Amino acid sequence: MIKSELINRLAERNQHLTQRDIERIVGTIFDEIANALSRGDRVELRGFGAFSVKRRPARTGRNPRTGTAVEVQEKFVPFFKTGKELRQKLNLSGKQSDDSE
Structure with a gap:
C-alpha cells in the first residue's frame, strides 16, 4: 500500500x-x-511496532563495477520492529489462508 x-x-x-x-x-x-x-x-505505536534509529559505522566497501575499495561513511538508518499484536495478526491471517486451501 x-x-x-x-x-x-x-x-x-x-x-x-x-x-x-x-x-x-x-x-x-x-x-x-x-x-x-x-x-x-524512539517512536512506539502500541500493538503496531516501534521505530528507532540504528547507527551503521564507517567501513571499507567495494565498488561493484570495478571492485575498487571505497570508504563508506558512518550513517544512521531507520529501523522498525513489529509489535506483538501485529505479528499475531499476520500469523493468524497466514494460517487462515492455509486452512482454506
Missing part, C-alpha cells in the same frame, strides 16, 4: 472528513515520526 492508497482508505471510512484533512493528518503523523527519529527518539 502506498501513501495515496492509505489516504483513500481512510477517506472511505471517515466520510465526515475531507480528503484534504486526511492528507494533512497522514502527512503530520509521518512528519512527526521522521522528526522524532531525526532527534534520536
Whole structure:
C-alpha cells in the first residue's frame, strides 16, 4: 500500500472528513515520526511496532563495477520492529489462508 492508497482508505471510512484533512493528518503523523527519529527518539505505536534509529559505522566497501575499495561513511538508518499484536495478526491471517486451501 502506498501513501495515496492509505489516504483513500481512510477517506472511505471517515466520510465526515475531507480528503484534504486526511492528507494533512497522514502527512503530520509521518512528519512527526521522521522528526522524532531525526532527534534520536524512539517512536512506539502500541500493538503496531516501534521505530528507532540504528547507527551503521564507517567501513571499507567495494565498488561493484570495478571492485575498487571505497570508504563508506558512518550513517544512521531507520529501523522498525513489529509489535506483538501485529505479528499475531499476520500469523493468524497466514494460517487462515492455509486452512482454506
